[in-house]
Amino acid sequence: MTLSAHAPAPDVPDATARPEWPDATGHFGVYGGRFVPEALVAALDELTEAYEAMRVDPEFVAEFARLQRDYTGRPSPVTEVARFAEHCGGARVLLKREDLNHTGSHKINNVLGQALLTKRIGKTRVIAETGAGQHGVATATAAALMGLSCTVYMGEEDTRRQALNVARMRLLGAEVIPVTTGSRTLKDAINEAFRDWVTNVETTNYVFGTVAGPHPFPAMVRDFQRVIGDEAREQVLEREGRLPDVVLACVGGGSNAIGIFTAFVPDAGVRLVGLEAGGDGVDTGRHAATITGGDPGVLHGARSYLLQDDNGQTIESHSISAGLDYPGVGPEHAFLHDIGRAEYRPVTDAEAMEAFALLCRTEGIIPAIESAHALAGAMVVGRELGPDSLLLVNLSGRGDKDVETASAWFGLGEHTAPTDDDERAVEAGRGAEPGPGLDEDQQPTEGAVTNDEAVAGPDAGEQA
Amino acid sequence: MSGAPEDDGGVSIAASASERGAERSRSRGSALAAVIGKARADGRAALIAYLPVGYPDVDTSIAAMVAAVEGGADVVEVGVPYSDPGMDGPVIQEAVDVAVRAGVGMPDVLRAVEAVAAAGAVPVVMSYWNPIERYGVDRFADDLVAAGGAGAITPDLIPDEAAAWLAATERTGLDRVFLVAPSSTDARLAATAAASRGFVYAASTMGVTGTRATVSDAAERLVARTRSVSGTAVCVGLGVSSGDQAAEVAAFADGVIVGSAYVRALLAGEGPDGVRVLSEELAAGVRRARVRT
Numbered sequence A: 001m002t003l004s005a006h007a008p009a010p011d012v013p014d015a016t017a018r019p020e021w022p023d024a025t026g027h028f029g030v031y032g033g034r035f036v037p038e039a040l041v042a043a044l045d046e047l048t049e050a051y052e053a054m055r056v057d058p059e060f061v062a063e064f065a066r067l068q069r070d071y072t073g074r075p076s077p078v079t080e081v082a083r084f085a086e087h088c089g090g091a092r093v094l095l096k097r098e099d100l101n102h103t104g105s106h107k108i109n110n111v112l113g114q115a116l117l118t119k120r121i122g123k124t125r126v127i128a129e130t131g132a133g134q135h136g137v138a139t140a141t142a143a144a145l146m147g148l149s150c151t152v153y154m155g156e157e158d159t160r161r162q163a164l165n166v167a168r169m170r171l172l173g174a175e176v177i178p179v180t181t182g183s184r185t186l187k188d189a190i191n192e193a194f195r196d197w198v199t200n201v202e203t204t205n206y207v208f209g210t211v212a213g214p215h216p217f218p219a220m221v222r223d224f225q226r227v228i229g230d231e232a233r234e235q236v237l238e239r240e241g242r243l244p245d246v247v248l249a250c251v252g253g254g255s256n257a258i259g260i261f262t263a264f265v266p267d268a269g270v271r272l273v274g275l276e277a278g279g280d281g282v283d284t285g286r287h288a289a290t291i292t293g294g295d296p297g298v299l300h301g302a303r304s305y306l307l308q309d310d311n312g313q314t315i316e317s318h319s320i321s322a323g324l325d326y327p328g329v330g331p332e333h334a335f336l337h338d339i340g341r342a343e344y345r346p347v348t349d350a351e352a353m354e355a356f357a358l359l360c361r362t363e364g365i366i367p368a369i370e371s372a373h374a375l376a377g378a379m380v381v382g383r384e385l386g387p388d389s390l391l392l393v394n395l396s397g398r399g400d401k402d403v404e405t406a407s408a409w410f411g412l413g414e415h416t417a418p419t420d421d422d423e424r425a426v427e428a429g430r431g432a433e434p435g436p437g438l439d440e441d442q443q444p445t446e447g448a449v450t451n452d453e454a455v456a457g458p459d460a461g462e463q464a
Numbered sequence B: 001m002s003g004a005p006e007d008d009g010g011v012s013i014a015a016s017a018s019e020r021g022a023e024r025s026r027s028r029g030s031a032l033a034a035v036i037g038k039a040r041a042d043g044r045a046a047l048i049a050y051l052p053v054g055y056p057d058v059d060t061s062i063a064a065m066v067a068a069v070e071g072g073a074d075v076v077e078v079g080v081p082y083s084d085p086g087m088d089g090p091v092i093q094e095a096v097d098v099a100v101r102a103g104v105g106m107p108d109v110l111r112a113v114e115a116v117a118a119a120g121a122v123p124v125v126m127s128y129w130n131p132i133e134r135y136g137v138d139r140f141a142d143d144l145v146a147a148g149g150a151g152a153i154t155p156d157l158i159p160d161e162a163a164a165w166l167a168a169t170e171r172t173g174l175d176r177v178f179l180v181a182p183s184s185t186d187a188r189l190a191a192t193a194a195a196s197r198g199f200v201y202a203a204s205t206m207g208v209t210g211t212r213a214t215v216s217d218a219a220e221r222l223v224a225r226t227r228s229v230s231g232t233a234v235c236v237g238l239g240v241s242s243g244d245q246a247a248e249v250a251a252f253a254d255g256v257i258v259g260s261a262y263v264r265a266l267l268a269g270e271g272p273d274g275v276r277v278l279s280e281e282l283a284a285g286v287r288r289a290r291v292r293t
């Protein structure tokens, strides 16, 4: 700990003070808002009102803090990774260890908050979408802890890439429904979850996994995730006596990035860098770099950047990382980008996997492939800034779930897992089958909508 | 990186379309209100048919819309294909998915609008918001006026977020149909109905097969609540698939909206002929509604 050798610590801002955005109706500048069927407005209003009451209720604050400490294991540590940093142009690199949270990623921070909210509004069933499976696992975990019935929608493609997490969710008592519509990934799982919600809104709360979606989700999920940055800012000040020069995080929907950015937004001298999934490279068109390679529009209930074609159809995204494989991004990131407060850069699959391997071998930490994108960003930014610079990287999750994908990438052993290419999945002999997690005998939870009989409530389709 | 989608329609075209729209709103008022009013004068509800452009292909979908009109539909909802139709059930998803993959877009939609108008019915576009925004809100409004469209139904656009659309429809005189739901508060019902022009779309909870009696109650209540705060016509869709069901809904609503049943006929390979037959049955249904006791 080197406290006194440095300049005095800047003032610590009040951690409960929120940024001045969004406005009362959920707008971050021109972004955000609510682009939803009227049938959901009442539920969103109910959530907003209950959440605003809950967040200042001392009983909730104490309960949330207790769960974070005793159940999640917060605060998560900050680890300096000197051997990894040798590959970052001599910059010093600190990792915020969200991988050490219970369930293995930052996603648990958000679901504990939303599960408490679900109980508060008297609903007994939660639904969630999941890409990598981390949010689904976290939601299934919180549901088990709090005695809620749980249904998770997951793109069929992702149930193959992340079979381990499918099994975990089922062990935790959740029903996992593979989604076979559209591109069979996260965006389609979100559509299906919204259809379920609109049909079962009286009993069911939608536990949304990231800072996207209609108001109040972007603001609420940010509030639940900001603990990452609130802790990290204090931890870095305490050990270094100064703020980091750059804070880096991967950006899928953007929750871990907003979580670590929020505390630093008022610190004008701290650069905020979000790393998007560049897939095969942004210029190939096969990527998930929404801000770098997309433009503004409306998807999943909010205005933000998205990948779309000339007809306004969402373009399927591509990334080796299931958790970043999403053609949208949270509206606050669109706003931070446009006002120049944060910068967003793409990282290709290959760059991410290089950083992934490097962290494994230099530090004995297997990162989530999502988080490896942030590590790859640190390698580039560190080289740009050189020695003496201090980088804080959000290690949003651990890589246990990615062992098969990584083994296939590096050609290790007999384990081969598909990325997002069905042909390869079939050739590899894995992935063609859903895997042991998907047992057919599983009973649906009450009210579940399976993908071949999904019926939206005020179903414009049926009625239109 | 481009900013918000720009309207790239020519200024002079926009101006003339806008004059035409303004003239229309002065001279004729709402095209949808007129056709629904005419049906009411005949002592019946209007029949509103939804079909998506581009299934199984653009030409056949247009032929199916014309067949729906020939069979007796008063209004055709010309559906814009969209990749993420969050409000649609599996039947419509299946058809729309084909159209999306084929690259069907607004020029095809406008062609369908022209064909429906030429067939003698009132075309209204049904679109999720992003395809309209991407095309350019003002450009869409002007081109829709030019094609003879009455306006648009926007299932994921609530009036709260609709500033650009409200302005474009004011300027052009186009109708704008917003949705109400059983969960809407009285205040929202009033505000949404006040923002609507042409008719208000009462979207009542679907439920699954076998719950129709309950659903029908909910729809009837929703229509009554909407009427108590607004003089605008209220049209209802309930997953109606038969003439009897159409008659039942027609007893309490100004218009009966049918979508999936039409699409199912196309998915089953019955083609425009199947659509015409269904339309005839539904048109007979909306004509034999009795006022409920």
Ligand SMILES: Cc1ncc(COP(=O)(O)O)c(C=O)c1O
Pocket: A105, A106, A131, A132, A133, A134, A135, A209, A210, A211, A250, A251, A252, A253, A254, A255, A256, A257, A322, A323, A324, A368, A370, A371, A396, A397, A398
């Ligand atoms: C470990 C990890 N990091 C990051 C993400 C991306 O989500 P977000 O951008 O919301 O943090 C995921 C999503 O599944 C994840 O599992």
